[in-house]
Amino acid sequence: MKRSLTSILGLAAALVFPASAALAQAPAAPAAKEVIVWHAYRAEEKTAFEKVVAEYNKAAAGKGIKVTTLAVPYDAFADKISAAVPRGKGPDIFIYAQDRLGGWIAAGNTVEPIDFYLDKATKDRYIPTTLEAMTYRKQIFGLPLNYKVITLIYNKKLVTAPPKTSKELVKLAKSLTNKSAGRFGLAYAYSDFYYHACLMNGFGGGVFDAEFKPTLNRKENVKSLDLLLKWIDKEEILPAEPSSALITSLFNEGKAAMVFSGPWFLGEIAKGVDYGLAMLPTLNEADDKPMRPWMTVEGVYVAAPSKNKEAAFDFVKYVTDKPAGVIMALEGRQTPANKFVYEDSKVGADSILKAFRQQVDVAIPMPNLPEMTMVWSPATTAMNSIVKKSAKPKAAMAQAQQSVEKDIAGLRKK
Amino acid sequence: MKDKAGHDELPHLPLHIFLIIFVLIATYPILWVVTIALSGKQSLALATLPDRIAVTEERLVQNIPGLNDEEATAIVEALENAKWIDERGILTLKPERDKVAPLLPAELSKYAEPLHKDLMVCLAEPSTLDRLRAITPWPETFSLENFRAVFRDQPFGRWIINSAVIATATTILGVFLACTAGYAFSRFSFPGRRAGLMSFLVSQMFPGTLMLVPLYIIVVQWLQLGSSRIGLTLIYATTSIPFCVWMLKGYFDTIPKELEEAALIDGASPGVIFWRIVLPLAKPAVAVTALFSFMTGWNEFIQAATFMDKEELYTAPVGLRFFVGGFSQQWGYFSAGAIIVSIPIVILFLFLQKYLVSGLTAGSVKG
Amino acid sequence: MESGSPSHRLRFGIGIGAGAAVAILLGHFLLGGALSNLAEQRETRQGIVTLRALSDLVSRTADGDGLRKAVTEFQKAYPELKSIRVVLLEGASLEASTDPADTGEWAAPRQLSRDEKKNEKPVFDLMQKIRGTVEANREEKTAKEELEIGRLADGSGFSLAGPLEKNGEVTGLVEIKRSSAAAATRPGWITTLLYIAVPILLLVGLSFGVGNKQIPLAICAAVLLIGTIWGYGVQSRSKINREGLAASDAVASTAKTGGERVQSILQGLGIQAEPALNPASWDSDLARRPRAVLTPDLKVDPAKAMSAFAGVGTAVTRATILLIILGVAIALFFGMGWAELFARTLRVHRTAYYYVTPAMVGMIILVFFPFAYGITLSFTDYNIYTTGKPLTEIFNGFQNYVEILTDFQIAKRSADGSWAFNYYNFYWTFFFTIVWTISNVTIGVTLGLILALVLNTKTLALKPIYRVLLVLPWAVPNYITALVWRGMFHQQYGVVNQAIQMFGGSPVSWSDTPFTSFLTALATNGWLSFPFMMVVSLGALQSIPADLYEAARVDGATRWQQFTSITLPSLKPALVPAIILSVVWTFNMFNIIYLVTAGQPAGSTEILITQAYKFAFEKYRYGYAAAYSTVIFGILLVYGVFQNRITKASEGI
Known part of the structure; x- marks a missing residue:
């Protein structure tokens, strides 16, 4: 036994050391201009993205640019960027949602501003709000690749005509709800602040004002919460403790007729469930204004310490152009920010892509301020206590506002 | 009890029982993980109760005296049209006594009372057995697709x-x-x-x-x-x-x-x-x-x-x-x-x- | 001390020599650094005055030829400037330039170029950045740096850039490149060597009076060193002050000539200086706040100029004290014979050190270094907005600790006047963390130990199978099992509530109250942690020789007596460390809380580590989070020492 143990040890040691020595030598001879891209895509999104990269490499071979990609798990992405990029060890380009953008800009030496490269024609390619998401204090730091918005997804077997207004929604949902059987007309992760934002923004509420001051306690926000409570308690159309896993299961089992969710949800719908997409309804309670979901935009950023910025930008421009967008839309099932993509005949004929394209017109870019990360935790606490009835909306939001103000004061002391 | 080395030991049966209980506790959540893995689906497992008893023609014919097949079909259709039951015949809302009669074609309204009774049966609370099935980690369908x-x-x-x-x-x-x-x-x-x-x-x-x-x-x-x-x-x-x-x-x-x-x-x-x-x-x-x-x-x-x-x-x-x-x-x-x-x-x-x-x-x- | 060792005189001679040499040499280099810093500062200040004179001039001219003419004239008046560039935001155009590279096809005015060799993107980005900062400062009443300073690549000077403003709007960027002229005064080597030699000679002299006695020699050496180093400190300070005042004089004259030159250029262009120029305001910091050292008639206000050096003064004092401590410590290290003792110890116990060193080196590099870094950060206001700054600049002493430990806000008054318990309060979190730790470790250890004892029954069948099945919770990645546990506690669809209803109970909303929420996390973590304790206990049980039990049985001990008098004491050496460590790990068990309760409801189930994490990654206050971590560390350290004292775990045989 002892012998076998030592032989295992020897084998393992032999595997570790020469292997890593060989790998350490590998990057010694790089191609003319290697541009490295980090992204967090997976499955068909990754396949489509890699296809775009391959096409670019073919097209740009003459320029001597070669793009290589690295997929990084989403959960580690932001930490990895924050650790590697400012120390010059990171990629030339990375792709991530705009919510961390402000933080990286404030931290410095992470994201390269790109106004200098941009002409009007390029700026005009994008849905304006998606470019707005890439803008921080009037400077543009990346180009928008794809956006994600929440919309109304319904089970076609249970819902024939999706509701256009909140009154219709409630009426329809009520007729489809049977609480004791665990069936609900409507299900969404309403206690998640991100999801609640559809209602909040619909009422004209928001998290920050124009001067970047937190405004969690504004009265529009409170009104939107009152409506949510009405939906839960009086109309009884929503399930309790709505985690995203629960929503998926309910919808797949035909126990939730309608959900508010985004493109990620479509991948989780089981085979055989016939679903349709529609605009989120307008709110009769808020002068018939539409519900306005938050939009997250995946931006393509050039890393500030990159040595090949021009080459990197060349790729950034390519990947946010129409042909690349069409591939990502049709094969990666993503929703590109380039508005010309939707003029493509195949994309235009795709009802799902069309639905998201419509929804995005009323969507609001999620704030990209560094201070945004301070909002989540107090907002979640507030949402939970409101939903669990341990606090009234007004008091809970005031509490959250206080807490965010305190945190911001702590950060901006100087 | 003494073994060869001269130990005296506790009786084994209670020890086995104790260990089995603990093994069950230790493996139960893991069995759920296995269930999710083998289900071929992507959702986290939930203890979902089975659906209500379906409202079908056969059932109605059996349970409502004097009802014939055509009448049963008409009733089911009426229920469906009113969105009381879904495509599988499952009741989606609680039937109220005074709303059953207007729902039915006039010639069938005489069945309103027994129909309501039967609908209430279809909506009964889940049984202990149902609940037992709900908490048993066992996939509805087996598939190695996830692996x-x-x-x-x-x-x-x-x-x-x-x-x-x-x-x-x-x-x-x-x-x-x-x-x-x-x-x-x-x-x-x-x-x-x-x-x-x-x-x-x-x-x-x-x-x-x-x-x-x-x-x-x-x-x-x-x-x-x-x-x-x-x-x-x-x-x-x-x-x-x-x-x-x-x-x-x-x-x-x-x-x-x-x-x-x-x-x-x-x-x-x-x-x-x-x-x-x-x-x-x-x-x-x-x-x-x-x-x-x-x-x-x-x-x-x-x-x-x-x-x-x-x-x-x-x-x-x-x-x-x-x-x-x-x-x-x-x-x-x-x-x-x-x-x-x-x-x-x-x-x-x-x-x-x-x-x-x-x-x-x-x-x-x-x- | 022992006979045969060198005399105390010799030891103290070496000691004071080494102490004085190290301390004074360090002082020498510090002074050198401070002086060259001052020289640099002085040039920067002069540069700022020049830049602001230039921006003042340019902003009074009309764009186009008038601007270019003014720039050319200004360049003529300032030979020390290598180049001047004025860039406008509109159209990203280079409006004027005296840079030799900007001639011919590159002559101004033209658009900034993307040409690879030119690469003028940094200038454009700088302009944008400065515009952003000026606007932010105006809107948010902050004082961030509006002027940007940079070293030239060839080391011959520096560049300074600032905003060009018209009618209160930032319209562009003014940049100058200025050569460095004056070399800093260096501290003299003769003085330094004298400061080192004097205490040695004095000690030699004194030793004849004192004799070869240890304590008196030690006192003499210490006093001499304190005196010498303090003297060096005082001298350094006065030197720094002199240089500082001279700098203000130089700046005053730069401002004065600058005012005259700008005035004459304006006259040449036929522009009225309206409102009048105010050269005294040009002497500003990088946020363009006036230093107020110059009076309006461009005299130096000595009191103000001196007060600008107050910070330097305390820094010198602080450095002097540290140097004294260092010097005296070195002197005593040698003088008291500790050096020899140290070397001898290393020699005598070298086998032990050989055995321990490899593990220790790894720990020092990969664990204690990051540690030290964290503790250092805890004394600063390091946050996302101060990442680029040197730590000395954002040092804030114990402020973070004070803020953490004086968080006594147990209750909060909400908007409608009602009071709510503030679970985010440090002391609640601390209390909860203790409850969490104790309950978890108790459950883990008890279950683990009981199972190990049962599985240690000699003739029990199927033991290997039980062991493997029971170790499973440890083997499966806890990311998924923790979430399965959370799902099991779902109010409507959770297994737990279904089981409760099976037996006729009514469902519980587990996440509604702090207590039930705590129970869910406790169940999860207890389930996750007992296998580890079981394995450790199983291993430890093997160290108990069977004959002990036999002897006890012969003496007629009951099973319980055997357990308490043989099993438990024999388990102690291996089990106590495992318990201490699992207390430490549970105290910092981030994952489970994060995944299962996420601190809800209302933050009541946050533990200290999840709070620290929030301060770092949600609130971007790295320094504060580091202080929080250090507090956690302190608490655990106290626990560790205390526990160790009770159980004598490290005492050994």
Whole structure:
């Protein structure tokens, strides 16, 4: 036994050391201009993205640019960027949602501003709000690749005509709800602040004002919460403790007729469930204004310490152009920010892509301020206590506002 | 009861019962993981109750006296049109007595009363058996699709090998360094012994979650060990050493010194004494530390994801997290992957457990 | 001390020599650094005055030829400027330039170029950045740096850039490159060597009076060193002050000539200086706040100029004290014979050190270095907005600790006047962390130990199978099992509530109250942690020789007596460290809380580590989070020492 143990040890040691020595030598001879891209895509999104990269490499071979990609798990992405990029060890380009953008800009030496490269024609390619998401204090730091918005997804077997207004929604949902059987007309992760934002923004509420001051306690926000409570308690159309896993299961089992969710949800719908997409309804309670979901935009950023910025930008421009967008839309099932993509005949004929394209017109870019990360935790606490009835909306939001103000004061002391 | 060695033992039956109960508790959540993995679906498991009894023509004919087939069809149609029941015949809302009659075609309204009664039956509370089924981790349909998908979409096999290599190297390095250090702390008395021993303990006290950036600076910038298995091995080994040192030191303390003294008189060198006499006696503790070190290297995610810049160098936990990050979450794949990565641990434990339970009592060492 | 060792005189001679040499040499280099810093500062200040004179001039001219003419004239008046560039935001155009590279096809005015060799993107980005900062400062009443300073690549000077403003709007960027002229005064080597030699000679002299006695020699050496180093400190300080005042004089004259030159250029262009120029305001910091050292008639206000050096003064004092401590420590190290003792110890116990060193080196590099870094950060206001700054600049002493430990806000008044318990309060979190730790470790250890004892029954069948099945919770990645546990506690669809209803109970909303929420996390973590304790206990049980039990039985001990008098004491050496460590790990068990309760409801189930994490990654206050971590560390350290004292775990045999 002892012998076998030592032989295992020897084998393992032999595997570790020469292997890593060989790998350490590998990057010694790089191609003319290697541009490295980090992204967090997976499955068909990754396949489509890699296809775009391959096409670019073919097209740009003459320029001597070669793009290589690295997929990084989403959960580690932001930490990895924050650790590697400012120390010059990171990629030339990375792709991530705009919510961390402000933080990286404030931290410095992470994201390269790109106004200098941009002409009007390029700026005009994008849905304006998606470019707005890439803008921080009037400077543009990346180009928008794809956006994600929440919309109304319904089970076609249970819902024939999706509701256009909140009154219709409630009426329809009520007729489809049977609480004791665990069936609900409507299900969404309403206690998640991100999801609640559809209602909040619909009422004209928001998290920050124009001067970047937190405004969690504004009265529009409170009104939107009152409506949510009405939906839960009086109309009884929503399930309790709505985690995203629960929503998926309910919808797949035909126990939730309608959900508010985004493109990620479509991948989780089981085979055989016939679903349709529609605009989120307008709110009769808020002068018939539409519900306005938050939009997250995946931006393509050039890393500030990159040595090949021009080459990197060349790729950034390519990947946010129409042909690349069409591939990502049709094969990666993503929703590109380039508005010309939707003029493509195949994309235009795709009802799902069309639905998201419509929804995005009323969507609001999620704030990209560094201070945004301070909002989540107090907002979640507030949402939970409101939903669990341990606090009234007004008091809970005031509490959250206080807490965010305190945190911001702590950060901006100087 | 007395066995050969003369132990008197507790009666075995209650012990078995106790152990079985505990095994059930220990494995129950894992059975859910297995269920999710084998379901072929992606959602986290839920204890869902079965649907209500379906309202079908046959049922109505059987339960409502005097009803014929055509009438039953008409009733079901009426119920469907009114959205009382869904396409499967399942009641979606609570039938109210006074609303049943207007729903039906005039000629059938005489059946309103018995129909309401029957609808109420269809809406009965779930039975204990239903609930039992709901809490039994057993997939409705079996499919190995999740397991296939784990290997299909990405080089998961390669990542498992990486993990195995790194975890094995961590184990060897960690256990070796901990053995020598633990032995010194146990047997020698030297200035700084207490402080040294305490410093190993202290090293576990500073919260590690916030140390990623300084560690990055040291490993990647100073030691130039980014994207290297050696770097990751070193990090994991230092993570596991403190526990290993303390565990081994504690165990060495229980090994009688007389054995070594005798060997010393026979002229054996300290090295020989350590390797030939002390270490074989400490097998149980070495087994524990080996398992611990291996686990440290095997399941770690964030450092592996941060320090490795090449896809072919990722480890299994990094690969697993691809399934659940961000907005979309494929729990089926994740569960399948989690089961796959648990298997080597179980095998390792099977291999180590005979050392784990071999000790001073093994015979040769009396005295 | 012992006979045969060298005399105390010799030892103290070496000691004071080494102490004085190290301390004074360090002082020498520090002074050198401070002086060259001052010289640099002085040039920067002069540069700022020049830049602001230029921006003042340019902003009074009309764009186009008038602007270019003014720039050319200004360049003529300032030979020390290598170049001047004026860039306008509109059209990203280079409006004027005296840079030799900007001639011919590159002559101004033209658009900024993307040409690879030129690469003028940094200038454009700088302009944008400065515009952003000026606007932010105006809107948010902050004072961030509006002027940007940079070293020239060839080391011959520095560049300074600032905003060009018209009618209160930032319209562009003015940049100058200025050569460095004056070399800093260096501290003299003769003085330094004298400061080192004097205490040695004095000690030699004194030793004849005192004799070869240890304590009096030690006192003499210490006093001499304190005196010498303090003297060096005082001298350094006065030197720094002199240089500082001279700098202000130089700046005053730069401002004065600058005012005259700008005035004459304006006259040449036929522009009225309206409102009048105010050269005194040009002497500003990088946020363009006036330093107020110059009076309006461009005289130096000595009191103000001196007060600008107050910070330097305390820094010198602080450095002097540290140097004294260092010097005296070195002197005593040698003088008291500790050096020899140290070397001898290393020699005598070298086997032990050989055995321990490899593990220790790894720990020092990969664990204690990051540690030290964290503790250092805890004394600063390091946050996302101060990442680029040197740590000395954002040092804030114990402020973070005070803020953490004086968080006594147990209750909060909400908007409608009602009071709510503030679970985010440090002391609640601390209390909860203790409850969490104790309950978890108790459950883990008890279950683990009981199972190990049962599984240690010699003739029990199926033991290997039980062991493997029971170790499973440890083997499966806890990311998924923790979430399965959370799902099991779902109010409507959770297994737990279904089971409760099976037996006729009514469902519980587990996440509604702090207590039930705590129970869910406790169940999860207890389930996750007992296998580890079981394995450790199993291993430890093997160290108990069977004959002990036999002897006890012969003496007629009951099973319980055997357990308490044989099993428990024999388990102690291996089990106590495992318990201490699992207390430490549970105390910092981030994952489970994060995944299972996420701190809800209302933050009541946050533990200290999840709070620290929030301060770092949600609130971007790295320094504060580091202080939080250090507090956690302190608490655990106290526990560790205390526990160790009780159980004597590190005492050994």
